[in-house]
Amino acid sequence: MILKSLLFAAATLGSALPAAAAEPAAQVHYRTADIQGVSIFYREAGPADAPAVLLLHGFGASSHMFRDLIPVLAKRYRVIAPDLPGFGQTTVKPGIAFDYTFDNVASVIDAFTVEQGLDRYALYVFDYGAPVGWRLAVANPTKITAIVSQNGNAYEEGLSAGWADMRKAWAAPTAENREALRRFNTPDMIKWQYTEGVRDTSLVAPESYELASAAIARIGEEPQIDLLLDYGSNVKQYPQLHAFFRQYQPPTLAIWGRNDPFFIPAGAEAYRRDNPTAEVRFLDTGHFAIETHGGEIATRMLEFLDRNIRR
Template identity: 40%
Template sequence: MKKLTKLFAITALLFASVASFAQVSYKSIKVDGLNIAYREAGDPASPKLVLLHGFPAGSHQYRDLIISLSDKFHVISPDYPGFGLSDIPDPATYNYTFEGISQIVEHFLKLKGFDHYGLFAQDYGGPVGFRIVGRNPKALDWLIIQNTNAYEVGFTAAWDGFRGALWKNRSAETEKPLAAFLTHDAIKSIYLFGAKNPELISPDNWESDYAFMQRPNAVRVNLNLFYDYRTNVELYPVWQEFLRKNQPKTIIFWGQKDIFFTPAGGEAFLKDLPKAEMHRLDAGHFAVEDNLDYISKEIHRFYTEKVAEKM
């Protein structure tokens, strides 16, 4: 009986421990004078994993994935300046660029003690994350890519207005058509386009994103980043060389029906990362929304089989 009681006590303690790690904390920290909001979960002693969000979202896009991964990893996901619950300084005096965002996130990670980590990069998370690890390759333990572009072949026709008129001749006239991407219906379509199981995608996503878009200066912030995206394309050869040279352990999840990025854009990573593991999903831009269980399971397996045993 004593042994059975002890077993029950140990089991209860383990369950309590796991449950405590599954709790997500919602915090903020001052970084270079800005209040940066973030979500965090998991045991700080566990392997560290950084989730970098895309457009037009924030860390909320990982709300379920954070919980699912927190049993194995110490997970953190910040909101970029101008996104989510982070500060949105006036673009008249603050220069919104991907380079600037990457510096803020890099300083944020240092403040949080994330000196080495796995990186999950989706959409905007790619240009932010590739800049950070490019400056400090030793920080990157492994890489998770989900519909983020680093190759010219990756652009769908949705980019025509960006790559043509806006990037070549920025003006109020060339910006105007692209502001349509910031409307309620457009944001909703980004989540639903190409999704095999749209009923699994919470409307909270686009309702939240659109609500944030109503804040003063939010539209201007996003238009500025639309224009600055051209600087990412200029760095594609640099990022490709980084991948070829460093060969990080990489798992790729690619929604094949992404409104922004082509399947060929996902396949292109395999040219520079021939040992990367590719998962082609019947999904759209935000594949985690309706492929959560699959992605979480494969991340756990990949880390155990390909990363942990090599560290």
């Protein structure tokens, strides 16, 4: 009788659990790959034979920003998220001279995708991940199956007035103008980029900006200043990117924190100019929208990818 009661209780409890709770989370693997003298740290999850999704983080972040998104996507996709050179756990090997430009960062990530066997893949780009991803797309247009841009700019009108110091340094890269960019790397400024425009800052995990600041302290500020100075090269390459959009019309979802102090909503709306079928969604949050609206981004992204690349 007791055994019957226990079995009945177990069956009843099991039926009451939501399906998601019974489904095991996808395992995430933490690996490194040696590419062009750079030890690329990356996170990988999902079936090896599933459609691939490449996640590219931005400034003040690393693949850590995808910690919650990866297990969700990995139920149906092969997901790979590298730390870009200059960020997170990725390191340049001793004795290797590495110039921190977006061309060089993109070259390493492009070679990384080849090493990973990514013949076809969708892109999720954010912040600095966007100009890296754009170079991959322009160089390998037939490899790109879809694009998700989360505050990843592609149009000059998307740059806010907050870029004034950078624009000044692009026009005149003097020692003084370079030094003015150092303030963007302070712990307080990194935290501000996570919290500015966020309605409820208690939703932002402090380890996110603390890990980013720790990486800058470990790797050094100079690579970050180099990249800020080189960001102007991305703007010059926009015409090539827009030509890619017009010719290939990749399925595109621009999902944007509308209160971003650096990349304003006009930059998201602009995707429709060269790719009329691009989908644009705004979230009531700031630059790091995935920190506060990760669940909504994951849901919309899965629906978008399932509709456009999962056949």
